[in-house]
Amino acid sequence: MASMTPAGDGVGRPYFFLSYAHIPRSDPSVKDPNFWVTKFFRTLCEHIVHLTQASPDEAGYMDRELQIGDNWPEELSRKLSTCRVFVPLYSPRYFESEHCGKEWAAFLSRAGGQGGPKAIVPALWTPERGLNLPAAAKDIQFNHADISPRYAEEGLYKIIKLNKYRSQYQEATIALANRIIEIANENPMPERQIADYRSVPSAFDHSEPERPVTLTVIAPDLSDLPEGRSPYHYGRTAREWDPFRDHNGSRPLADLASELVRARGFRPEVGSLTDHLDALCAEEPQSPGVVLIDPWVVTGERWRALLRRIACPNRQWIAVVVPWNSDDRELMEHGRWLRERLEEVLNVKLHEPACAPSVPTRSAFQIALTEALDKASQQYLKYAPAYPPVGEKVDKPRLAGPEE
Known part of the structure; x- marks a missing residue:
């Protein structure tokens, strides 16, 4: 949540924070599936630098700007604490993202009765007519046709990619930049410190699915790293573990x-x-489960003892997924030893149909997790106890013969 303590003295405040839904990389041949979003961001920044006295670093912020060594939750929280204007990039994927909903809510938590939705300048990645806007977005009074009729009709993705719309793209981005500058100068969101934007409930009012899945993360944190393991892939808690972190x-x-x-x-x-x-050790399934395991945990006896407890082969509603980043040099150097320890501890569990024991990339992880979840769900339905409805037993209806 946001405290009422000012986050800074105003120096270096970004004019805008670009909030967008990351497109996962599903095709290894595509180097950057978010290339066009990055291009749009840089175009906006270029306009703002030329139209104001802002330095390139003060023009705008998107999370692709994180550098190696940055603590990403703290960095995003800091930028959300200080940015003057929030620019959500509307798309169908955007409003399905809990991450984006938290960024939106964290920004609004700074309002304190001031600014609020006025400091939000939405941008259309796809036309608004195809979007299912949550209540938070419907509260924003914004006429996209005022930016550019063609932009409102087609969305940025189309006009940024087709050469015939080049002039309309420039018209739309300059108009968006001018709107950002106007609000940043006249009605910016007041600075308020946001300790951790992830603790804020999402602003998007989607109903929560009823079917639970236990998602267990087994990884060390920064205070409990194995000897010889660098902190690059870890955070303050196991939940912040990112085995596929890279320069992006x-x-x-x-x-x-x-x-x-x-x-x-x-x-x-x-x-x-x-x-x-x-729940993982229960004889009867309580829900399907997926366990994400960092291979490095097998270096500790306490972890090995706990892993043995969940390695029971007759609980196939629990799937194990082991990320094995092929670009992680430390992992590759110790790979043989770590695999042997994993085999020793998890034994048969590591070879069940729902298990993915060696997932080399983030895109492969997306496929592996989906398959593991589907198989674990099937096993859960097979083994879960059935509970008949409460009340007196009712006989099955039967057809009466002509003499009855």
Whole structure:
């Protein structure tokens, strides 16, 4: 939540924060599926630099700007605490993203009776007519046709990609930049410190699916790293673990997994091994489960003992997924030893149909998690206890013969 303590003295405040839904990489041949969003961001920044006295660093912010070594939750929270204007990039994917809903809510939590929705300048990645806007977006009074009729009709994605719309793209982005500058100068959101934007409930009022899935993250945190392991892929809690972090930034695996679970119509219940140990060891299934395991945990005897408790082969409603980043040099150097320890601890569990014991990339993880969830769900339906309805037993109806 936002405290009422000013976050800074105004120096270096970004004119805008671009909030967008990340497109996961599903095709390894595509280097950057968010390339066009980045291009739009840089165009806006260029306009603002030329139209104001802002330096390039003060023009705008998107989370692709995170550098190696940055603590991404703290950095995003800091930018959400200080940015003058919030620019949500409307698309069907945007309003399905809990991450984007939290960014929106965190920004609005700074209002304190001032600014509020007036400091939100939405941009259309796709036409508004195809969007299912939540109540938070409907509260924004904004006429997109005032920016550019063609932009309002087609959306940025189309006019940025087709050469015949080049002039309309420039017209729309300059108009958006001018609107951002106008609000940033006349009615900016007051600065308020946001300790951790992830603790804020999403602003998007989507109904929560009823079917739970236990999503367990088994990984060390910064205070409990194995000897010889660098902190690059870890955070303050196991939930911040990102085994596929690279120069493009970081996103915790638990957040990506939660989004994929929701996309399959389930409600993710994310926790640590300690949080979920009783459910994972239960003889009868309470819900389907997916366990995400960092191979490095097998270096500790305490972790190995806990893993043995969940390695029972007759609980196939619990799937195990082991990220194995092929670009992680430390992991590759110790890979043989870690695999042997995993085999020793998890044994048969590691070879069940729902298990993915070696997932090399983030895009492969998305496929592996979806398949693991589907198989675990099938096993849950097979083994879950059936509870007949309460009340007196009712005989099955039968057809009466002509003499009855």
